Amino acid sequence: MRYLLAAAMLVLASVRPAPAMPQRIVSINVCTDQLLMALVEPERIASVSFLAADPATSVRWRQAAALHLNHGRAEEIMALQPDLVVAGTYAARATASILKKLGYTLLELRPAASIQDIRDNLLTLGQATGSLNQARKLIDVFDQRLERLRYPAEGTRKLFVNYALNGWTSGTGTLVADLAHHAGFDVAGDRLGFQGLGNVSLERLILLSPDLIDLGNDWADPPSLASQSQGHPALQSLLQRTAQVSVDEPLWSCGTPWTLDALAQLRQARDALE
Amino acid sequence: MTYPLLMIVLTVAVSAAFGVSLLTGPSDIGLAELMSSLGSAGADSTALILEEIRLPRAILGLAIGASLGLSGAALQGYLRNPLAEPGIIGISATAALGAVIAIYTGLSLAYPLALPILAIAGSVLAVLVLQLLVGPGGALSLILAGVALSSLAGALTSLALNLSPNPFAALEIIFWMLGSIADRSMDHVHLAVPFMAAGWVVLMTTARSLDVLSLGEETAGGLGVDLSRTRLLVVTGTAISVGAATAVSGVIGFVGLIVPHLLRPLVGHRPSRLLPASALGGALLLLLSDIGVRLLTPGTELKLGVLTALVGAPFFLSLILRHRSTYGL
Amino acid sequence: MKLEAANISVAVRGARLVNEASFGLGGGELVGLIGPNGAGKSTLLKAVVGVGPRAAGTVSLDSRPLHSYARLERARLLAYLPQERRVEWRLSSREVVMLGRYPHQRGFGPPSDASRQAVERALSLVEAEPIADREFRVLSGGEKARVLLARALAVEAPILLADEPTAGLDPYHQLHVMEILRGIADAGVAVLIVLHDLTLAGRFADRLILMNRSRIVDSGPAGQVLTDANLKHAYSVNALRRDEGSEQFVVPWRRL
Numbered sequence: 001m002r003y004l005l006a007a008a009m010l011v012l013a014s015v016r017p018a019p020a021m022p023q024r025i026v027s028i029n030v031c032t033d034q035l036l037m038a039l040v041e042p043e044r045i046a047s048v049s050f051l052a053a054d055p056a057t058s059v060r061w062r063q064a065a066a067l068h069l070n071h072g073r074a075e076e077i078m079a080l081q082p083d084l085v086v087a088g089t090y091a092a093r094a095t096a097s098i099l100k101k102l103g104y105t106l107l108e109l110r111p112a113a114s115i116q117d118i119r120d121n122l123l124t125l126g127q128a129t130g131s132l133n134q135a136r137k138l139i140d141v142f143d144q145r146l147e148r149l150r151y152p153a154e155g156t157r158k159l160f161v162n163y164a165l166n167g168w169t170s171g172t173g174t175l176v177a178d179l180a181h182h183a184g185f186d187v188a189g190d191r192l193g194f195q196g197l198g199n200v201s202l203e204r205l206i207l208l209s210p211d212l213i214d215l216g217n218d219w220a221d222p223p224s225l226a227s228q229s230q231g232h233p234a235l236q237s238l239l240q241r242t243a244q245v246s247v248d249e250p251l252w253s254c255g256t257p258w259t260l261d262a263l264a265q266l267r268q269a270r271d272a273l274e
Numbered sequence: 275m276t277y278p279l280l281m282i283v284l285t286v287a288v289s290a291a292f293g294v295s296l297l298t299g300p301s302d303i304g305l306a307e308l309m310s311s312l313g314s315a316g317a318d319s320t321a322l323i324l325e326e327i328r329l330p331r332a333i334l335g336l337a338i339g340a341s342l343g344l345s346g347a348a349l350q351g352y353l354r355n356p357l358a359e360p361g362i363i364g365i366s367a368t369a370a371l372g373a374v375i376a377i378y379t380g381l382s383l384a385y386p387l388a389l390p391i392l393a394i395a396g397s398v399l400a401v402l403v404l405q406l407l408v409g410p411g412g413a414l415s416l417i418l419a420g421v422a423l424s425s426l427a428g429a430l431t432s433l434a435l436n437l438s439p440n441p442f443a444a445l446e447i448i449f450w451m452l453g454s455i456a457d458r459s460m461d462h463v464h465l466a467v468p469f470m471a472a473g474w475v476v477l478m479t480t481a482r483s484l485d486v487l488s489l490g491e492e493t494a495g496g497l498g499v500d501l502s503r504t505r506l507l508v509v510t511g512t513a514i515s516v517g518a519a520t521a522v523s524g525v526i527g528f529v530g531l532i533v534p535h536l537l538r539p540l541v542g543h544r545p546s547r548l549l550p551a552s553a554l555g556g557a558l559l560l561l562l563s564d565i566g567v568r569l570l571t572p573g574t575e576l577k578l579g580v581l582t583a584l585v586g587a588p589f590f591l592s593l594i595l596r597h598r599s600t601y602g603l
Numbered sequence: 604m605k606l607e608a609a610n611i612s613v614a615v616r617g618a619r620l621v622n623e624a625s626f627g628l629g630g631g632e633l634v635g636l637i638g639p640n641g642a643g644k645s646t647l648l649k650a651v652v653g654v655g656p657r658a659a660g661t662v663s664l665d666s667r668p669l670h671s672y673a674r675l676e677r678a679r680l681l682a683y684l685p686q687e688r689r690v691e692w693r694l695s696s697r698e699v700v701m702l703g704r705y706p707h708q709r710g711f712g713p714p715s716d717a718s719r720q721a722v723e724r725a726l727s728l729v730e731a732e733p734i735a736d737r738e739f740r741v742l743s744g745g746e747k748a749r750v751l752l753a754r755a756l757a758v759e760a761p762i763l764l765a766d767e768p769t770a771g772l773d774p775y776h777q778l779h780v781m782e783i784l785r786g787i788a789d790a791g792v793a794v795l796i797v798l799h800d801l802t803l804a805g806r807f808a809d810r811l812i813l814m815n816r817s818r819i820v821d822s823g824p825a826g827q828v829l830t831d832a833n834l835k836h837a838y839s840v841n842a843l844r845r846d847e848g849s850e851q852f853v854v855p856w857r858r859l
Contacts, residue, residue, distance in 0.1 A: 232326070
């Protein structure tokens with residue numbers, strides 16, 4: 001679910017004139033938070049969003065805990081007197097438009113829907129923050145690791161289904177699909193023909209008979225119908241004969257350099273299926 | 275049509291709808307596969323889908339429909355009011371509130387029976403409040419009290435779900451308000467159906483008393499009808515069956531209104547005959563509606579209560595129009 | 604069968620509706636319960652039947668307390684025709700009359716032959732066969748009254764208590780109903796009816812019970828109860844009295 005939210009958070013990158021080396025950068029989106037922390041030294045980060053410090057949504061939560069945290073409200077951002085604001089669309093949409101109107105320098109990044117988007121976002125943000133070299137360095141390391149993890153293109157693809165609560169799963173054109181393809185898997189969208197996120201009923205899931213399932217966060221405490229639906233006997237029966245993987249959600253809910261950790265897990269699971 | 279013939283037709287129709295329900299779903303499972311699969315204890319996909327997904331859905335459709343139809347007929351007979359229906363007068367909404375409390379506090383995880391029991395407690399509360407507020411024949415006050423009760427229970431349900439730290443809880447308001455039996459499991463069947471069946475037995479025992487009650491309470495009392503016992507049985511039977519039904523399906527409105535009304539002329543207007551006929555009719559309507567939501571909007575299934583309300587609400591309005599003079603509405 | 608009511612009192616929210624009323628009723632007797640509006644006649648009747656507000660005092664059938672009878676047994680012995688004439692749902696007249704057989708029927712099966720015959724007898728007694736298959740709710744007031752009377756007669760109880768069975772009826776039907784009641788009394792049934800029409804009461808009843816202000820103030824043959832003093836005291840009217848053959852009749856004439 002957080003994956004969904006994160007995906008909706010980023011919009012088209014729109015670079016505006018900024019000082020060559022912004023010194024008071026504020027990020028109000030959990031995905032840009034993490035990219036920023038990867039690229040820029042902490043002294044130049046005036047604030048990141050509170051979600052960046054939440055282990056459920058952020059890979060770099062320890063690092064974020066040492067920073068000033070914001071809730072994406074226009075007034076608190078203005079009080080920080082930023083020279084660059086990095087944003088997405090979700091929740092802070094109104095904030096972003098106010099800040100833009102007031103003349104703040106605003107950078108909006110679109111959500112990574114592919115591995116290539118991660119590179120693009122790193123470069124865009126690197127350029128805007130004057131950390132282009134750091135960005136290029138990260139991308140080099142990223143690409144080398146990607147090459148090591150890539151499943152041979154001639155191999156047969158198995159089916160991976162990330163089956164989140166209420167039956168939400170990834171279709172084509174998503175970061176998860178791109179990762180799965182790199183790891184030697186199709187996703188449900190490849191087989192059923194849908195883009196983005198799709199809702200797949202339990203019955204359809206059983207008919208797909210996936211080779212690998214990731215149930216994601218079960219949100220079991222406190223309970224909800226959605227979390228209880230994972231106890232459905234039909235699903236349990238399917239799980240008994242299907243391999244499971246549990247990717248830490250922040251790894252792929254935002255496209256970051258650490259997203260390759262998710263790919264590594266998928267690749268490992270793919271090898272285990274041989 | 276004679277009464278036995280009507281009952282046979284309804285039974286055949288319910289059985290057919292039950293079969294069609296088993297055959298309806300995103301995957302094409304033919305009749306032959308259905309038959310062979312139900313017999314075998316295989317663990318293949320078809321068997322799994324039929325036994326663990328479609329069978330509980332069909333059973334719940336049948337049982338919940340029967341509960342709603344039967345309790346609608348019993349309430350109308352007891353209150354001598356053709357507009358009484360568990361959904362309209364707030365019994366379902368308070369049952370949903372009870373179920374919501376059981377589920378989202380985690381109580382039902384520790385004690386599964388807490389789910390039907392709290393839902394039943396909710397409906398008992400509703401019937402008691404209604405009895406306190408509304409006298410016999412008070413159609414307008416019954417509906418007004420029901421509206422107030424429904425709104426209050428709905429508001430409390432929304433509040434409870436909004437306050438839950440679980441991000442999914444708030445999304446589930448729609449399930450509790452509009453009802454669905456998609457992807458329910460045999461666990462739900464085991465949890466709810468015994469209660470519903472007990473409710474049916476209780477309601478059926480009131481059949482002849484309801485007949486006599488059509489002559490008014492004084493005459494019925496003079497003829498030896500135990501009025502307080504009849505009231506207790508109707509209240510208990512409705513609360514148990516509707517409470518258990520709502521606990522696993524959310525609020526599904528109007529079934530208890532439409533079904534008795536359509537069948538009443540066919541059974542010769544006798545409340546006692548209307549009871550079993552309405553149970554069958556309710557089962558039929560709900561099975562058909564549930565097949566409908568699967569066929570009309572495959573993939574993104576419409577909530578069951580949306581369909582019953584789309585049919586039921588205009589029906590309700592036409593009933594009010596027709597009874598305006600009779601009940602001073 | 605003999606009905607005995609002793610010291611019946613009914614109080615609702617502190618208001619005494621019936622005060623220490625005692626009377627007896629025997630088989631073959633047609634007794635009229637008369638009195639002005641609000642005297643407590645209907646309340647007394649309900650108290651005897653055991654419907655309506657809680658009552659003090661004892662009612663016994665053949666010297667056995669009524670409450671010691673099972674509910675349905677009591678209903679089989681004591682038929683009651685209340686004033687309410689509303690019937691819910693579109694039942695036919697015959698179905699309405701058949702409901703009078705409720706205390707005799709058991710289980711969910713179709714009515715017994717005895718019940719069917721009782722219903723036909725009752726319908727024929729009130730001459731309602733032609734309207735037996737019509738919907739009750741569309742009948743005229745007179746037809747409704749007759750069908751409901753047939754409903755009470757279908758119980759075939761040894762005791763019949765009827766609350767204003769002639770209310771709202773035209774003279775023809777008033778006389779018809781009184782003749783029917785007189786007939787079943789003559790056949791051995793104990794009949795008690797609440798009446799407002801003193802002329803009918805005086806003509807048909809063997810005995811009258813006069814209630815005023817929640818008490819029974821007099822009882823006895825019509826000639827002894829419908830005295831100028833009683834009429835003045837209870838009703839504040841005077842009356843004309845005439846003899847017609849062997850019968851004497853009373854017509855309320857002027858307010859006092």
